Structure formats: C-alpha cells, structure tokens
Amino acid sequence: MRKIVIIGAVGGGATVAAQIRFYDKESAITVFDRDSTMSYAACGTPYAIGEAIENPKSLLMADPSSFKEKRDIQVLLKHEALEIKRSKKAVTIKNLATGETFDEPYDVLILATGGSAIIPDIDGLSSADVFVLRSYGDMEKIKQFINERKPQSCCISGAGFIGIEMAENLKELGIDVNLVHKSPHVMSILDEDMSALVKTELQANGVNVRTGVFVEKVDGTALTLSNGDTIEADFQIMSVGIKPNTELAEKAGLPIGETGGIVTNDFMQTADPSIYALGDSSENADLVTGAPKRIPLAWPAHRQAYLIARHLIGSAIPKNGLLGTSIAKVFSKTIAMTGLSETMIQESGLSYETVVHKGNSNAGYYPDHSRLTLKVHYHPETRKILGAQCFGGKGVDKRIDVIVTAMFAGLTVEDLQALELCYAPPYSSPKDPINMVGYKAVK
Structure with a gap:
C-alpha cells in the first residue's frame, strides 16, 4: 500500500x-x-x-x-x-x-x-501591539485585541490585498486607519492610473493613505515615518509581503x-x-x-x-501557466486584474498597445448601474491580449473573467468585438464594455 x-x-x-x-x-x-x-x-x-x-x-x-x-x-x-x-x-x-x-x-x-508574513526590522517595534494576518489564529488574536482593548486607531503597513481589505474592515468597526505603503502607489501590481482610482476610493471612505513612506521607528503608540512625520496608532498590522x-x-x-x-x-x-x-x-x-x-x-x-x-493515479494533466487573476473589494468599489501590468510588460521587453474604455456596467437609464474603467494591454502585431485591469462598481468581476477566458483561448483583442455576451438593461448594454474594447482596438 x-x-x-x-x-x-x-x-x-x-x-x-x-x-x-x-x-x-x-x-x-x-x-x-x-x-x-x-x-x-x-x-x-x-x-x-x-x-x-x-x-x-x-x-x-x-x-x-x-x-x-x-x-x-x-x-x-x-x-x-x-x-x-x-x-x-x-x-x-x-x-x-x-x-x-x-x-x-x-x-x-x-x-x-x-x-x-514578513515583519520588517523596525527600531522599537517590540514596544507596540503588532499583528499579522496569515492564519485563523492570527485572526482570533486581532479580534480578541479589538474586543478587549477597544482601540481607536490602527496603522497598516502595506497596501496590497490584505492591507486594503483590513483598512475597509477596520473602518467598518469605527477604527481610524493610517495605511502606509512604501511604493509610490497602492496595490503595486496595478498600473499607476488604476492604482490612483483605488487610492481615491480609500480616501473617500476616510482611510488616511500615505504612499512612498514606511514606518521607521516605533515607541509604543508613537510611530515615526521615513519622511519624518509622526502618527499615533493603538496597534499595527503588518501586511508588507509574504x-x-x-x-x-x-x-x-x-x-x-x-x-x-x-x-x-x-x-x-x-x-x-x-x-x-x-x-x-x-x-x-x-x-x-x-x-x-x-x-x-x-x-x-x-x-x-x-x-x-x-x-x-497515472492520468496526468500538465499545468498551464498562471495569469495571477485577482480581485479585491474596496468599500463600494471593486478592483480586479489578470495577466501582465504595464510595468510587467515593459520589464519583459514586449511591445504593447493599450485600450481604455470608460462606461457603464449596464444600461445607463436603468437605476442600478455603475461606472467602470476597463484597461486592456495587447501585442500590436499578434493582437493577443497581454493583461487587463478593471475598476468600478457592479460587473467588474465578470469583465475580467471574460478577458481571462479570451487569453486562455488565445483570442485576439479584435475577437472581443464578436463575443455574444448577455444583454438586458439590468446586466449590460447592447455593446458590452468587453465588446467596446475590441472595437476601440481597431486602427
């Protein structure tokens, strides 16, 4: 056996x-x-x-x-x-x-x-209440601290997925949040313009976002940032990487x-x-x-x-490559991406062109609609899709899911025109944002 x-x-x-x-x-x-x-x-x-x-x-x-x-x-x-x-x-x-x-x-x-979870080597960090969130036990520790100590403020280091999700959920509990991110823009895997949309949504919901800085020194609840600013935080969450x-x-x-x-x-x-x-x-x-x-x-x-x-069991299936498809809730908005970002494409040395479509998730005259920004990168010669990002209200996930399917199938950006996608006023438009990207890619 x-x-x-x-x-x-x-x-x-x-x-x-x-x-x-x-x-x-x-x-x-x-x-x-x-x-x-x-x-x-x-x-x-x-x-x-x-x-x-x-x-x-x-x-x-x-x-x-x-x-x-x-x-x-x-x-x-x-x-x-x-x-x-x-x-x-x-x-x-x-x-x-x-x-x-x-x-x-x-x-x-x-x-x-x-x-x-990576915990940076920060002067005085041991003097503070510091948590990470990588396990069920970590979650229990954070919940226990909040329930027993009733903190009023938190500093989150790292504005990736966990950092942003924690910022929203702590704000929902009435806790003041400073979100500190070492890179110049939040969710560094995104293109800068799409990151800016996420940052705006965070700020609109009361999150104090500080980019291009990091926590340099800690003295209990007093935190000194790399730019010399000081902030107060009853506790900290480290989400700087894995x-x-x-x-x-x-x-x-x-x-x-x-x-x-x-x-x-x-x-x-x-x-x-x-x-x-x-x-x-x-x-x-x-x-x-x-x-x-x-x-x-x-x-x-x-x-x-x-x-x-x-x-x-002797019935092998080889793995495909990965796209890194991901999605995050940002208060009332959603950000999702798949494939390569602009920076990744440039680092790979690939040629690319980009289509950006800004429109409604579904019929604008229907009461339940929202704005979407859909950005797609593609190769100018092969016309194959290299990556996509979408930000907005309802319908972000299904647009990225369609792009994932198109990339997996090897479709070109123009093929997006011909996809016969679901349409009724509560769900889409006669020409879905996906179709519009395909039309806009035509020179």
Missing part, C-alpha cells in the same frame, strides 16, 4: 489530500500541520474581523475527525516537519504538544507549506527558483520525483511570457492539488 505524506493542512494541503482520496481509495494518507486548525478559508479572515462574517467558525471547512470519518485521511495538527530525509524517504516530525520527535516514512511527499516557507525543501537540497518558490515541473514534481510542491511555496510559470512566476492565491493552489492527484 502506498504511503502519502502531506506537509500543510490549509487550502493546498487539505485539498490535495481530498483530491487524491477521491481517485485513490487504497493509499494511506497522512497530513501534518504545525497550526491548531486546518482547512480554513483564509481569504475570509479580514471580513470576520470586520464582522461582515458574523460567525468566524464558519470559515473552518473541516477538522481532523471529519477528514478521518469521511475520507479515511489522518490529520495531525500541532505537528511540525523538521527535516526531509530523502535517502531514507522519511520526514522528521515534532509533536509540538509533547516535544516528541519521530520519523514518518513516505512513498510520496507533498509540500504544501504555504508562506509566512515569504514562501521553503526551509524544508532547501535543507533537503531541492532547487529554489528565482521567485523564491520551490521549482516544479509540469506535474508539480520537484527535482525529486517522489516529492511534489504546491501553493504559495511553489514556483510556476507565467502564461503570457513563460517566465518563472509565483502566485500566492487560492485558485492556483486548488488547481495544483487536482493536477498532483491526477499525476499520482
């Missing part, structure tokens, strides 16, 4: 375990995780803090007993993997509750080790790629064919350029789990 060991029991680890069991009823599957919870919806944690999700326990998708009962998968929490002994095909595990260590043999090892957890792989001699993730082949195998890696700690490839790419988001991890399961 084949022995499959999985390190990590959150999105990627729990999903790959379940996917393997769906196809393979015989193998013994054991999952280890150093945390005290498994298979939780990490993307929902900001909204549980802001009480948009009233019951935080609804984020818990499974527990060890249900995994054992329904799928015959053993999950051991508070167990940390210390070392991979490749020559012996075993992992050294430490029981964090008892301190006991033991070697767990494997035929197949899957690394779903995720990533850890470091992939690759220590196990590195110690085992598995190659780490230029993005910092574990190098994987078309079937998510590492350089050791008996060891797979997926999720935040794995390196993959960009669909447009083929260059190395690491996407710490939920969709890639879930897709990679399926690919590993199929490979293990």
